[in-house]
Amino acid sequence: MVASLVGDPARANMLTALMNGRALTASELAQEAGITPQTASSHLSKLEAGGLIEPEKQGRHRYYRLTDPDVAGVLEGLAGLAARTGHMRVRTGPKDPALRRARICYDHLAGDLGVQMLDSLRERRLIKQKKQEIELTPDGQRFLSEHLQISSGMLTHPRRPVCKACLDWSERRHHLAGMLGAAMMNRFTELKWAARDATPGSRVVNFTRTGEKQFAALFGNGKD
Amino acid sequence: MVASLVGDPARANMLTALMNGRALTASELAQEAGITPQTASSHLSKLEAGGLIEPEKQGRHRYYRLTDPDVAGVLEGLAGLAARTGHMRVRTGPKDPALRRARICYDHLAGDLGVQMLDSLRERRLIKQKKQEIELTPDGQRFLSEHLQISSGMLTHPRRPVCKACLDWSERRHHLAGMLGAAMMNRFTELKWAARDATPGSRVVNFTRTGEKQFAALFGNGKD
DNA sequence: TCAATGCTTCGGCTATCATCGAAGCATGAA
DNA sequence: TTCATGCTTCGATGATAGCCGAAGCATTGA
Numbered sequence: 001m002v003a004s005l006v007g008d009p010a011r012a013n014m015l016t017a018l019m020n021g022r023a024l025t026a027s028e029l030a031q032e033a034g035i036t037p038q039t040a041s042s043h044l045s046k047l048e049a050g051g052l053i054e055p056e057k058q059g060r061h062r063y064y065r066l067t068d069p070d071v072a073g074v075l076e077g078l079a080g081l082a083a084r085t086g087h088m089r090v091r092t093g094p095k096d097p098a099l100r101r102a103r104i105c106y107d108h109l110a111g112d113l114g115v116q117m118l119d120s121l122r123e124r125r126l127i128k129q130k131k132q133e134i135e136l137t138p139d140g141q142r143f144l145s146e147h148l149q150i151s152s153g154m155l156t157h158p159r160r161p162v163c164k165a166c167l168d169w170s171e172r173r174h175h176l177a178g179m180l181g182a183a184m185m186n187r188f189t190e191l192k193w194a195a196r197d198a199t200p201g202s203r204v205v206n207f208t209r210t211g212e213k214q215f216a217a218l219f220g221n222g223k224d
Numbered sequence: 225m226v227a228s229l230v231g232d233p234a235r236a237n238m239l240t241a242l243m244n245g246r247a248l249t250a251s252e253l254a255q256e257a258g259i260t261p262q263t264a265s266s267h268l269s270k271l272e273a274g275g276l277i278e279p280e281k282q283g284r285h286r287y288y289r290l291t292d293p294d295v296a297g298v299l300e301g302l303a304g305l306a307a308r309t310g311h312m313r314v315r316t317g318p319k320d321p322a323l324r325r326a327r328i329c330y331d332h333l334a335g336d337l338g339v340q341m342l343d344s345l346r347e348r349r350l351i352k353q354k355k356q357e358i359e360l361t362p363d364g365q366r367f368l369s370e371h372l373q374i375s376s377g378m379l380t381h382p383r384r385p386v387c388k389a390c391l392d393w394s395e396r397r398h399h400l401a402g403m404l405g406a407a408m409m410n411r412f413t414e415l416k417w418a419a420r421d422a423t424p425g426s427r428v429v430n431f432t433r434t435g436e437k438q439f440a441a442l443f444g445n446g447k448d
Numbered sequence: 449t450c451a452a453t454g455c456t457t458c459g460g461c462t463a464t465c466a467t468c469g470a471a472g473c474a475t476g477a478a
Numbered sequence: 479t480t481c482a483t484g485c486t487t488c489g490a491t492g493a494t495a496g497c498c499g500a501a502g503c504a505t506t507g508a
Contacts, residue, residue: 002306004231010466012225026485039467041486051309060475060484074305077298082226084294085275234496250455263497265456284454284505 005050006078010035011043019072020203021107023056023063072106102205104196108181109205118176120219127163134163147218148187155179229274230302234259235267243296244427245331247280247287293401296330326429328420332405342400344443351387358387371442372411379403
């Protein structure tokens, strides 16, 4: 059963560490979970057998990543339930507010700012919800290439949708996932608007002073 | 952690039994999980503490139900992961094809037919996706009151959305959830188009001969 | 009041599994 | 080859937690 895999605290810590979309080595994950490499090795093979993570050999390192954005989605869902019922394993330290404001959800922007961005895109008709998925409008394509230098050609992927709504556990509303979500986050980083927090395993995204202004200019709404 | 609650086989069986949306007594759940009432009692209090289920006293019985459609959603998500990686705890008996065709997902129709229904509603513009939720169009309201005697007044609920897309683990596409999904399933039952399978705990929905025809007339598309 | 039913609490048993030390393989560097 | 690093396998230990029998409450019905 998948749930029992996620249920163990050590494994849950590892998975949480992988939620930022980066691949980590076995030793890094061991440290993240606070266990010895032997124990971690056992856990990692179980997670791999369960199809939750995927290894990639590189020299004498073994990098692990989540197999799929879907896995990240289910993990977010579980976190949402936990958050709602107040039974979170989370340390509500000083990092918490920053987490709620902006964080990495697998490979795209989540938190207050992520939700705000999707709202703005929707209100200005830059995206449209057709079928059950989100679609870029022509206006949206223009907007992206003009302001963020993202062409629609960059967004095609054989198995991953361009746009997708992803439920945000802290805001309990949707933010933008999919290829576009990833591409935009990537661009923010390139433009030095924002950077992932330096502390390893952290999901926090820090915006620079000017980055915040630019972001607000594009997607802002004074309040909230 | 929520996942560890779901991880235990006995508890997972109980939750699965509750996925059909009906409330079950503690003893029924004990039998469902194949354990004694004492053990079940312990599990149930843990699930309740974790906010996954909710009790309701009635005489000397204690009925339990899932607290929320969201809980059902996460459980479906986990089932989806398990199904995909082939690591399901499910007995792939003869019931499986029937399950994939039509089943109860908490309180609405899921499986092949559920997906087909949502597709049909969408194609005929009886629903529209505005914001991140589905909305009924005026045409849709007429359609419902005319063919299924469902008025929009029946669909308002303080905390539950009228329409919602729910990811189907067997089809990996969306079907219709929310108040409307529940109301429609309910109507199908009243009209004797379909009935829940008699075996206790089963999620299978059996359509009658005429029910299948009527359903196909409303939402059908020859193939698939 | 007495008895029956449904559920919970308590105590003790047992099995599972996470954990780590030590040893064994790989890979890469000198 | 020799050594160091990264990871895995093996074996033993220990703690957690599921499990049930017995007893204890609560509710219903006679």
